[in-house]
Amino acid sequence: MDYFFSFIKNADPTLQLKMEESFPGSRCVGGKYSASTHAITLYRQDIEIQCKRLLGSLDRLREYEWIVLAHELGHALDKELALLSERLAETNQISVLEKIERNAWAIAKQYIPFIDEQLFDYIQTESLRYFSNSPLVQPSASPA
Template sequence: MKASGRNIDVFIEGNFPDNRMVGGKYAIDSDSITIYTEEIKKQCKLIFSSLARFEDYLKIVFAHELGHAQDKELEKLINKRKNAKNSYEKDQLSLKIEQNAWDYAKSILPFMDDAFFNKIVDVSLEAYRNKISRTAS
């Protein structure tokens, strides 16, 4: 948080309430971040078969959520997504929102192992990219 220069409310919870494997959530209306530690553990084990780098994984997820908070385009992109003409446009905007947050996370975690960081990003964005690919064809 220090790297972002922001003072934002952060909440730590165990599981995401919607039965999805969501590690963190930025709430634009309250300008707050909630981190779901049990979901991050599940993701870490699923992707890396271990919790050995759980703390690094958590830092990356938190930096990603800070990325949403710092995104000057976020509100505009959300509004465009709400008014999207079709699912393809909506999916592209969702991907842009996520990519912006990942780009910010990378900028404040330059010391993080690239292979580790990029694997998390690739897995995170895979569903968005697949959805766009399916709707484009």
């Protein structure tokens, strides 16, 4: 995964990348950006679990890893993140959290044009499904 480190340094030389085996606690978290340390941490085992749950196998694990990394990079490069995070802390509004996530996805897509767009869109849609207010959301077909 040395190429991840090069990728991050090209995007932002001040950004740190850490690799850990699993996210501490019971949640399954593939990656996390910390604004206080300006660092992205990827959690290998959790990424594998997410990939298998979402895509049914690990056949596209490498692409899935790139998508998780790019999404966290999106948070790191989001110029609105500090203001939005402050607003989220003050209001606890789900719409602010949704804006934070949508910003990260929009930035992420710009950084990984080499990843299959259908796969990226599927993972993005699944990630944002939480914000859907519609009880009629239909499960989308996996692009595996």
